[in-house]
Amino acid sequence: MFRFPKTAAAIAALITVAACNADRDAADNIAASIPEVTIPEISLKTMQDVVGALASDAFEGRAPGTVGEEKTVALLIERFKAAGLEPGNNGSWTQDVPLVEITAENVSPLTFTGGKTPMSLNFGSEFVASSYRVQPEISVKDSDVVFVGYGINAPEKGWNDYSGLDVKGKTVVILVNDPDWQTAEAKGEFNGRAMTYYGRWTYKYEEAARQGAAAALIVHDTEPAAYGWNVVQSSWTGTQYLAASENNGADQTAANGWIQRDKAKQLFASAGLDFDKLSTDAKKKGFKPVPLSGVKASLSFKNKIARKQSKNVVGLLPGTQRPDEYVLYTAHWDHLGKCEPVDGDGICNGAIDNATGTAALVALAEANKKAGPADRSMVFLAVTAEESGLLGSKYYAENPVFPLSKTVGGVNMDALSGAGAAKDIVVIGRGKSELEAYLEKAVAMDKRVIVDEPSPEKGYYYRSDHFSLAKLGVPMIYFDGGQDLLEGGEAAGKAWADAYTEKRYHAPSDDMSAITSWDGMMADLRLYYAVGRMLAMTTAWPNWNEGDEFRKARDESRTAA
The missing domain is CATH 3.40.630.10 (Zn peptidases)
Known part of the structure; x- marks a missing residue:
């Protein structure tokens, strides 16, 4: 007669075995449905x-x-x-x-006043900026400056770098990547070394706009950004392209940009703050935004616009x-x-x-x-x-x-x-979907092996076109x-x-x-x-794996179909 084990460890072991068996069965079923193909020249x-x-x-x-x-x-x-x-x-x-x-022209220096040492940053070599607002002139004048850590508002994680401070009309300074990007493994609040969408510059500008900021400046740091300043400069100093919108970007920040890390450190020191200490503090849940007391930011440029x-x-x-x-x-x-x-x-x-x-x-x-x-x-x-x-x-x-x-x-x-x-x-975002079974079969045909990303902190999964389709399932x-x-x-x-x-x-x-x-x-x-x-x-319809961020959208889409 089988008796259920009474210890929590034994129960957990049974659950783990059952889960592993279920995963193995599911993987075997997927593999069995994959047809053989001949690869031509x-x-x-x-x-x-x-x-x-x-x-x-x-x-x-x-x-x-x-x-x-x-x-x-x-x-x-x-x-x-x-x-x-x-x-x-x-x-x-x-x-x-x-x-x-949209092309920024006649870009003024980015100036900071009110601190111990006024600063004037040169466009291209020390900062870059453009606008998501489709209007002929952009001006940010005497805007209060606030450090908002990693610029993340993630209610599902109980994390809000904007908590307790209204940043409407202010200039926010933001760190690149996620708070736990230096974690050796892909584990942690924000998936550790593997970047999440919260770490992408696109998200940080989106959130700054939702918070009502006038301007958003990301501090460039080569390792967590995954590229040097030369890439920022070449990518942001020419013509930019925006998706056309009915309100012409009126709900966006007036200016989005990047500043060199050493300039950010000087800026914080001018406000009597320690940039390195605040950057460390920003890695912890419960971080609150820190105003750079008395410091004002100003920037202006004209936009050459064509639809x-x-x-x-x-x-x-x-x-x-x-x-x-x-x-x-x-x-x-x-x-x-x-x-x-x-x-x-x-x-x-x-x-x-x-x-x-x-x-x-x-x-x-x-x-x-x-x-x-x-x-x-x-x-x-x-x-x-x-x-x-x-x-x-x-x-x-x-x-x-x-x-x-x-x-x-x-x-x-x-x-x-x-x-x-x-x-x-290398599979970018390994472990996300049942499509990997198809790749595994193909790789076996060619006697190659699948390995994890060598640089998951670069967030490649959120940087290419598959992401647009994945978000919708x-x-x-x-x-x-x-x-x-x-x-x-x-x-x-x-x-x-x-x-x-x-x-x-x-x-x-x-x-x-x-x-x-x-x-x-x-x-x-x-x-x-x-x-x-x-x-x-x-005839199969592969899905995202259970628990994946895109699974719900796919299930709803297929149910509707």
């Missing part, structure tokens, strides 16, 4: 030709609303047609995405058995356009980021067409304005050509590795070649990745010379093909 010539064209100076860095966009869209339509795709948007190859092009219709490009390979069910391949075609010159070169070509992913859409379209139509329809979606805050994918997600409730899932491709063939594959997977190279091992892979981040990312030197080998890229394309093809040939 994928064209290296296509990759080289398309990347070479998109990353050439003739495309001027592919900024939305420019001649570079016109050339990019035309090239994609030509290549999608040649690959055998059909126009994806009700007979059209494109989806209009309304944007506002543009940018375009997403949509190609379709119709399914034969279930054509009203859709599998997505996504990549962003845009880059920064003309940017801050380096050694006389003022075009940010974006070869790795993301001519590679865009070219992959073409190469995978060709391969899938040659293999014959799948059971489900396959959508090849090249989106605009990723560099401006995922605007093209956000617009598609909120105005989908194909219903999200009928979209099975998809693969996002952003900045494929040019380092060489690797033994490993569509399971999306984002993965890339790892750093354990066949030639040179982990040391060589890390050296390439570090050099790219420090010297080429969002810089004019992200050109064709950044690709030192095509072998890894082509090996990774086999996996992109396999995962998408498996999804298109199964």
Whole structure:
């Protein structure tokens, strides 16, 4: 006769065993539903030709609303047609995405008065700023300055860095990343080393606007930001793009920007405060905002404004058995356009980021067409304005050509590795969805291994276009070649990745010379093909894992369908 154990430890052990068995059963059921696929040859010539064209100076860095966009869209339509795709948007190859092009001109110094030592910061080298308000002139004058820690308001965590102080009309100074970003593991209030959305600069500006701040300044720090000041300067000193809104951004802060960390320390010292101590205090729950008593911030600039219709490009390979069910391949075609010159070169070509992913859409379209139509329809979606805050994918997600409730899932491709063939594959945001079972099967076919992100603090999961679709419930997977190279091992892979981040990312030197080998890229394309093809040939509807932040949206979407 079985007797229930009476100790809490024994009960917990039984529960753990049952849970593990349930997880194993679920994983086995998913694996059993994944079909076998044959991976055809994928064209290296296509990759080289398309990347070479998109990353050439003739495309001027592919900024939305420019001649570079016109050339990019035309090239994609030509290549999608040649690959055998059909126009994806009700007979059209494109989806209009309304944007506002806004360029700050005559930017004044950022001044701070009222402290022990007045300060005047130079635009570009010491601070950057722009506005999300679509108005011709921006002025922040004698605005009280407040330090709001990490600028997080997370009621579900009992965390509010704005608690107890009204910041309406004030300038808030904010730390980058999450409070526990220095935790070695992905554990803690904000997932430890792995960044959450609360750590992204986009969230921090959104929350500052909700709080009514006049201006929001993020303190740049290279390690938690995941890039140097050169990236901030190249990304924020030129034309910016905003999603068009009915109120022209009237509910946004007047100015959003970044300041150098050493300037922030000087500012706090001028107010009689210790920046390092307050930064440490801000890591703890219960932190309260700290006014920089007597300090006033001022800044002004003019906005050159133009309204543009940018375009997403949509190609379709119709399914034969279930054509009203859709599998997505996504990549962003845009880059920064003309940017801050380096050694006389003022075009940010974006070869790795993301001519590679865009070219992959073409190469995978060709391969899938040659293999014959799948059971489900396959959508090849090249989106605009990723560099401006995922605007093209956000617009598609909120105005989908194909219903999200009928979209099975998809693969996002952003900045494929040019380092060489690797033994490993990195899943960005590992453990989030059942799509990983599909990748695991593909990886096993190629005798590679899946590893955790080497730099989870960089928050890549919230920095590319899959996030726009994930927020609305569509399971999306984002993965890339790892750093354990066949030639040179982990040391060589890390050296390439570090050099790219420090010297080429969002810089004019992200050109064709950044690709030192095509072998890894082509090996990774086999996996992109396999995962998408498996999804298109199964009857299963993979979901986010239980407890994931996007599970609820997917469940509601599928229930409604």
